[in-house]
Amino acid sequence: MKYITINEEFDWRMKIFNSLPFPSLILTPEKVIISANQAFLEKKKTDLNNVVGKTCHQIFYDTEKPCAEAICPFYKVIAEKKPQSILRRTEFNGDEEVWVDRMFSPILDDRGDVKFIMESVRDASRVITLEKRSIHIRQFLDKVIQSSPNAIITADRNGNLLLMNQAAERLFGYSMEEAIRTKNAEDFYPFGKAREIMKKLKNKNFGGEGTLTATRVDVVNEAGEVIPVEMTANLIYEGDKEVASTGIFYDLREKIAAEKKLKEILIQVAQSEKMASLGQLAAGVAHEINNPLTGILLYGNLALERVENDENPVRRYLKSVIDDAERCRDIVKNLLAYSRQASPTKEIFQVNSLIEHSLNLIRDQELLLNITVVKEMSDEMMLIHADKNQLSQVIINLVMNAADAMEKKGALTFRTYRKKPLKKVYIEVSDTGCGISEEHLSKIFDPFFTTKETGKGTGLGLSTSYGIIKENGGQISIKDTSNRGTTFLIELPLYTPDEKQSVLQNN
Ligand SMILES: Nc1ncnc2c1ncn2[C@@H]1O[C@H](COP(=O)(O)OP(=O)(O)OP(=O)(O)O)[C@@H](O)[C@H]1O
Ligand SMILES: [Mg+2]
Incomplete structure (x- = not known):
């Protein structure tokens, strides 16, 4: 078969073909090359004579065997008379992959049949690399987001x-x-x-x-x-x-929990400092007042003995003086306990027995008559080494406060339990009273802080209790308070058998 070779005659079409920047070929439908443009020859470093008359598979893949129909766009171009393209990785250039986009365009004759096919080869490596990089970036961003x-x-x-x-x-x-x-x-x-x-x-x-x-x-x-x-x-x-x-x-859950803990610690520290300085002051004042008080009580009682007539109003006055002086003596006693002048006498005992002992002491008090006492006490071994009388004072203070808060009717619950790994014993005293307002919360352990009317409370109950619990190696705090009631929590060191032994030996 004879074909016209376009490059043999001066043809303006030839000029356009040659000036295309992409390596391009013109082929017959049988895949025989009839021309190659300048860009193609330069890229292949060859001349036209070595190309014309050869098939594309010979030139591209150096084989006599045509490419399979499924992957060669030639058949589709001829059948559909429309351009087709395929993307091919042709070689590796060092680390870089070389990709080409091969475009096949039909050149039709006057009857509309495909006479020639023009193939242009465009370097697609840049696009492919960008695409790969964008996939890589997407995967990387995904990792950043995920991590x-x-x-x-x-x-x-x-x-x-x-x-x-x-x-x-x-x-x-x-x-x-x-x-x-x-x-x-x-x-x-x-x-x-x-x-x-x-x-x-x-x-x-x-x-x-x-x-x-x-x-x-x-x-x-x-x-x-x-x-x-x-x-x-x-x-x-x-x-x-x-x-x-x-x-x-x-x-924020962890942060909020940590902040709450920190606040509690700061309150505890502030409380301890306040207690320490007030403790010293209280001890001094108590000491100073004790002596004149003894005098007042002594001479008051002597004077009372002299006034024998019951009708005499002086007797009534003297009784008032003595009553008030006795109240002062009680306050001074509390102050001394608070300022830790009285040193604790420690013994080993079961926590539950402390509750029973304290309740026995106040069993007959009028203010407990309409109060239901609930005991939710663990029957585990919960020994403590502490001053039982002092701790009873704490329990009684809490009970009195609870009774006041409940206006003498409601439920008073005692819970005891231990946490062995922490070596701690816990006593909870809950009431169904009025609760403690937010503004009072930070003050209730302060000496002389009271919301009760004059004569009803000195405001020393909780501060004394605080001092006693500290003295016995524990802590007292408010676990919960609302208008449905208040729960006080006492934490004391659990007595373990080893320690018990050493204490017994020491005694
Ligand atoms: N269970 C409770 N429920 C509500 N408020 C309480 C409770 N316990 C204590 N408070 C408040 O704390 C204040 C201080 O208590 P604290 O025991 O130290 O003193 P007081 O009871 O007022 O007087 P005192 O105990 O010296 O007679 C009380 O006045 C009361 O306002
Ligand atoms: Mg009280």
């Missing part, structure tokens, strides 16, 4: 979830698949809150339009638990169009 310790969720404009990282799965308790299938972003917040957050996000006053700076909110997990978090959020735009939103959540 964030903060929970991240992204949702479209209607709240349909698009992404959830592992921390979000842990925080909310759903797998990403499950959440995408069954949840809307609104479900992650208490009712109505998601809308509020969206409003803030669109308002420029909370970090600029489309941004929400760190804000404290609540979220709801799979179990319906409300979890405090700090959240930041962003709207994601494509051009001007808002397409999605992303929220980043920092779980």
Whole structure:
């Protein structure tokens, strides 16, 4: 068969073909090359004579065998008379892969049949590399998002979830698949809150339009638990169009717990310091008052003996003087206990026996008549090494306070238990009284702090108790208080057999 070779005659078409920047060939439908442009010859470092008359598989793959129909676009170009292309990795150039995009365009004759096919080879390595890099970046970003310790969720404009990282799965308790299938972003917040957050996000006053700076909110997990978090959020735009939103959540539970603990410790420290300085003062004052008081009581009683007539008003006056002086003596006694002048006499005993002993002492008190006493006491071995009389004083103080708070009717519950690994014994005293207001909470262990009317309370009960418990190696605190009642918690060191032995030996 004879073909016209375009390059043999001066032809403007030939000029266009030659000036194409991509290596290009013109082939017959039988895949025989009839021309190659300048770019092709330069790329292949050959001349036209070595190319013309050969087939494309000879030139590209150095084989006599045509490529399989399934992968060669030639057949489709002829059948559909439309351009086709294939992407091929042709070689490795060092580390770099070389990819080419081979475009096949039909050249039709006057009848509309495919007469020739022009093949252009374009280097696609750059595009492929960029694509690979973008996949790599996407995978890398995915890893960054997944490894964030903060929970991240992204949702479209209607709240349909698009992404959830592992921390979000842990925080909310759903797998990403499950959440995408069954949840809307609104479900992650208490009712109505998601809308509020969206409003803030669109308002420029909370970090600029489309941004929400760190804000404290609540979220709801799979179990319906409300979890405090700090959240930041962003709207994601494509051009001007808002397409999605992303929220980043920092779980505040641990932080809040740590802050609470720290506050408790600071209160304890402040309390101890206050007690120490007030203790010294109290001891001094008590000491100074004790002597004149002894005189007052002595001479008061002597004077009383002299006034024999019961009708004499002086007798009444003297009795008042003596009553008040005795009250002062009690206060001084309490002050001395508080200032730890009285040193404890320690013994080993069961905690439950302490409760029984204390209750026995006040059993007949009028103020306990309408109070139901509940005992939830563990029958485990709970020995302590402490001053039983002092501790009884603490229990009685608590009972008296509880009775006052309940206005003499209600339930008084004693709970005892131990935590062996911590080597601790616990006594809880709960009442169903009025509770302690927030403003009084930090003061109730202060000496002379009382809310009771003059004559009814000196405000020394709890401060003395505090001193006694400290003296015996423990702690006293308020476990819980509300208008439904108050629970005091006493913590004491558990006595273990080894220590018991050593103490017995020491005695
Ligand atoms: N169980 C309780 N429920 C409610 N408030 C309490 C309770 N226990 C103590 N309080 C409050 O703490 C204050 C201080 O108690 P504290 O025992 O130290 O003094 P007091 O009872 O007022 O006087 P005192 O015990 O010296 O007679 C009380 O006045 C009361 O306001
Ligand atoms: Mg009291």
